[in-house]
Amino acid sequence: MSVVGIDFGNKFFKIAGLRNGSVETLLFNQSNRKSPGIISFLNKRYVGLDAQNFVRNNLDSSVGNLKQLIYSINNDLKFENIFKDYQKENLLNIDDQEYSIYQIFSTVIKKLLDASIGRTPNDLVISIPSFFTIYEHDIIYQALEIINVTNPMIISEEVAVSLNYGYYKALLKEFENPETVLFINIGSTSTQAFITEFSNDKLKIVRSSGSITIGGDHFDKRIFDMINKKIYQKYNININMNSKYAYTLLKECEKAKQVLSSNLEANLVFDYTPEDILIQEKITLKEFNQLTDSLSIEILSVINSCIENYDLDKLTKVELIGGSMRIPKIKDGIKERLKMEPRYSLNADECVAKGSVLYGALNSCSVKIKDYALENVINSNITLKIGEKIIKITEDNLELPSTKLVKCKINTKLVKPQIEILMNNNLYSIYELEIDELNDSKIEIKLKIDVNRIIRIEKIKIEIEKEIKELKEISFIRLGELDQNLKNLIIENEAKIVEKERLLDECDDLKNSIEEKFYLLSELIVTDPSFQTYLSPDELAKLEVQLLKAEELFSEDTNVDSIIEYRETLESFKYVFSEINFRKITYQKVPIQLDIMEKETGKLEEKIKGLQNEQEIREKMTELEDWLKKKKEIMKDINLFESPPFSETNLKNEYTKLYKNVESLIPQITGNAENL
Structure with missing residues (x-):
């Protein structure tokens, strides 16, 4: 499989691949189309479906909401998190073992690939939300370097969804007339709305708006707070005080939200074993609407921001995607605002991953599919700041991808000069020039903004010698990039952890084999006459001692230090079987x-x-x-x-x-x- 795309969601991971010319959703562990967005740290690291078995009892040793976590490192972002709060932390300490955010992300990707295709593909594409900046973008790139993924591609969810919707329609020439679609993606912790224009030759995202503070999880939390209040009034129990049962109740609240998308009420039932109580509560659709009215308004405001001053007569369709796309009040609000029935023609679980695969195929050196142009528009005000000098880069509706060449003269002396990129007057990134000072010099900056709205400086030239009047290219670094020494330490640390996990896997396999042969031998000693015929009394006595010792081994927690003992015990059992058979x-x-x-x-x-x-x-x-x-x-x-x-x-x-x-x-x- 040459091209693989991963939808790196907060709640779930999804993966798709290009096989025999068609894009297919891939299965995790040969059975599931999506994998929970969790990594748990126990004796080794478990991801997705494997982590799901442990997470409820190990919340403090688990990490979820990874997309939000990555974004929070460089941004002031607070979000509801049932897991331990690791926000603003680049280095996470879990059970006295330090893990960098790069290790966590790379571990997740590696284990997802192992569980789906069993290897690293030629072309790997990772989807990111549109609010990710160059910092989050580069965290992903640098994390993938740790697991030797070369030349990965990154695509915004907007472009992925649009490609998944339009590429095959364009291939079949279905856009006889241009089609304009408003996509509304209500994710677990964020909401995006964007308008894409489609033709048979290209797609163009012309409007975009989003919020990183409103999503489906916030609706779940409102139900949680209401039910928890009822439980407290009935039983004097605050579920929030027990993270394991808070997690269980939150999952029940999520199910209730889904039930209320097509029913007038939903039941919530779970065992609270500390008090031996079966908790049974219900919530009606009317109660849910009252609880979440302000949240629905927030989501509708994201949509209003996207369509502000836009000619709605151009809209031909409204497509809803995301885990909370079927909340009745939101559907009704969209219908009332746009005078148009929302559609659900895209598979919400697959569209981002499949669109990522198409993006990879369009940009791959090893795969050739029909070209389809991708364009985007950025409405943000982008400026460069060098000392006190401010240079405006973009105007409204700048079409992407775009390259800008900025030339100016610096009239003041700057020691250890830096270039700041600002978006809507907010700091986006900082570049440091690798020269001691900049004084009364001409400077030329090549700036690139790709179709995913990622902005980076590609080249900087300055006038070094005044007599020659020649601009020469100089080196620069972006502040926040992973230092090479730190990167080497992370790779070294990761190698040690991987080796430890390999040994643990071997120990687990050995223990399983020992346990299997223990029960088989214990039965055969009694039932198979061969054991009495061909083993001496001394050999039988020795075997019974070995069986007792083996039972202790496989009943205890796995210990890497005991690997030699595991191997010797298994070999001794194998010897008994082969000798009797011989x-x-x-x-x-x-x-x-x-x-x-x-x-x-x-x-x-x-x-x-x-x-x-x-x-x-x-x-x-x-x-x-x-x-x-x-x-x-x-x-x-x-x-x-x-x-x-x-x-x-x-x-x-x-x-x-x-x-x-x-x-x-x-x-x-x-x-x-x-x-x-």
């Missing part, structure tokens, strides 16, 4: 084989009766007969508790060799006799 086969079949050999030897004796005077053939025949006699004597006095002195195979090979030594001489000698 003795059983040998002692049952060898006597039969010896009888057959004796008959064959007798036949051979008949063949050489007329050749008694030939010394060589008689010597070979005597050698065969002596060998056979010796083997029969050994078997007559054998102790079944001892390991056989020879195997059935060796016996056959030796006999065949001796037999052929005799047989090979018969034609030659017979010929000589006839001549005489």
